Amino acid sequence: MSSSLPRTTTTVLRTLTVAAFVVILNETLLVNALPQLMESLQVDERAVQWLTTGFMLTLAVVIPTTGWLIRRLGIRPTFRLAMGLFLTGTLICLLSPTFVVLLLGRVVQASGTAIMMPLLMTTLLNLVPPHARGQVMGNVTLTIAVAPAMGPAVSGIILRWLSWHWLFGLVLPIALVVTIIGLRALRVADTPDLDGPRPQLDPVSVVLNAIGFGSLIYGLAEAGGEGSTALVPAPTALVVGALGLGLFVWRQLVLQRTGEPLLDLRTLRHVQFLAALLLTSVGFMALMGVMILLPLYLQQVRGFTVLESGLLLMPGGLVMGLMGPLVGRWFDRLGSRPLVVPGAFVLLLSLSAMALATLGAPSWVFLVCHIVASVGLALMFTPAFTGGLGALPHDLYPYGSAMIGTIQQVAAAAGTAASIAVLSLRQDALLGSGVGDLAALEGGVRWALALAVILSVVVVVISFFVRTRPEPAGEPADAVEQPHTPAPLG
Structure with missing residues (x-):
């Protein structure tokens, strides 16, 4: 965190960031374990992907309520609710005997995660002045990016010696300790509640x-x-x-x-916010599709173990996270567009190379492509989040955080579902023509990666509509009810 911030602000942000790391880790914790879960729970690819899709779908359904929750409850009660739901869901997953119960636990887990992310972003926007937001958001991005990157590797290490139930058994006590420390820290820090009347649901x-x-x-x-x-x-x-x-x-x-x-659509009147919303959403569609495709491909086609495939995915996420503070400082100096446009092209080139690598390239090519793609995402996401949300009036911060979180998670769920759909369609067609099982799966993955390449082309187009600097936030939303014409893009 920035050294210029008050001590209480730093305490609040660190507390929420650590809690966010724990809950976000679980979004990708099962990605690398899907093949083992398919065998253990006797379900196919289309069923098991609901452990990821259902998680993200729950995020999409719950996140729109977080603007209301934060304004209604304040920071500490909202934190208590989020972590309580997450702990309950993790316990259900730990004890689950069947696929249905495991899916139910994931839904409860996701409900807590859905509240935590907008809480962190809204609190950051309210407590950190605009001139320091890039650096602080970069530090937050480091934690948020490392968490999903660690998920596949952590699950690979655990599954090497223990059953999949321990993916949740080891997280539960850590989350409990974070909750206890967090509740105490937020009380001592005397955190401010958001101003304004408390809305009705x-x-x-x-x-x-x-x-x-x-x-x-x-x-x-x-x-x-x-x-x-x-x-x-x-x-x-x-x-x-x-x-x-x-x-x-x-x-x-x-x-x-x-x-x-419930979700204030006046946020969409701000061009910078709308561009950031579209950019991050389409980017997440491509990202989550790749995240679910690579473990299946590496394990079932290339013969990787669970641990090996997890370790291959980890460096990219770590690079993305470690770049967060650096990109944040660049954003404070340069603005959004000089970072977002190159990042979009880097993402396009890396995903194109990854799709071509399925034609027989060495396995290390996937490692390089994943790292390069992570660099592109790092250049895009921190500037897009910071610039887009910073362009909103103060009273729209909770709704802007909820809007970006909602659409982003729906896009991620859609990317996962669409990737599996394309994979299944191509795989079935190849099997029907007499191709072997492994060759059919490889062909399906190749087509699904081609979909990610198409999405990255869309990201490149959107990147040119991102402003270098946020538009002035202006008056609160209630003061700008009259229709207005957006300023020219530039």
Whole structure:
């Protein structure tokens, strides 16, 4: 953290960052364990990916409520709720005897994670002055990026000697200690609650949000499989999801005029925030697709052990995390665009090389490509987050954090589901033509990686719409209710 910040501010941010590290670690903790879980729980690729997709889907459904929660409860009670849910979910996962119970535990876990991330970002924006946000956000990025990178490696080490239940058994006491220390630190630090009246929760918005995002991601997850095995046909689920999201947006627009919206869409009036939202969302679609494809490919096609595939993925995440403070300082000096545009091109080149590497390149090529892709993501994400959220008025900080978290996680879930769908479709086609099992899986992975390349092309296009410096935040949202024309991009 920046040495110029007050001691209480540093204490609060460090406490929330450590807690965020623990909960985010679990987002990728099972990625490397999916093949073993398939065998242990007797489920296929499409079923087991719900342990990741379901986690991210829960994030998408719960995160929109965090703007209301933070303003309603304050920092310390919100922290207590987040960690309480996470501990409960981890305990369920530890004791789960079946796939269904394990999935339930992951959903409860994700509910706590969903609250923690916007809490950290909103608190940072409220306590850190604009001139120091790049450096502080860079330090936070280090922790947040290292956590998912450590997930596959940690799971690989644990699974080498212990059963998958210990993936949660070892996390549980650590999370408990973090919770106890965090509650004490937040009390001693005399943390300020957010200003303004405490809003009311709109139940209709909550229901529409769950129906819209839930149906959309369910439809995406089922799109690559056989419709006869799905509880609801994929096209039906996608239509219901689109209608639900449409009604959700309509409800928020109504509440912006007559009451308190669950997710304030006035954040989208700010060009810098909108560009950051699109950039990070599409980037996460590509990232999560690669994160779930590489362990399957390395273990089932290249013959890697669980530990070996986890270790191969770890350096990239560590590089991304270690670059966080450096990129934060660059952002404070240069702004967003000089970092985001090169980062987008680096991501495109690295994913293109990774897709070509499935044609028979040595295994070390995947390591290099993953590290280079992580460099590109580091150059994009910290400037996008900091510049986009910093462009919002003060009273929209909680909603901006919730908006970016929601859309980002839905995009990540969609990227995971779409990657598995493309893999399954291509794999089935190759199997039907008489190709062997391993060759069919390799062909499916290659097509799914090609999808990630297409998404990275979209990221490059969006990067040119990112401003170098945030637009002036201006007055609070309530003072700018009149329609306005966004400033030219530049």
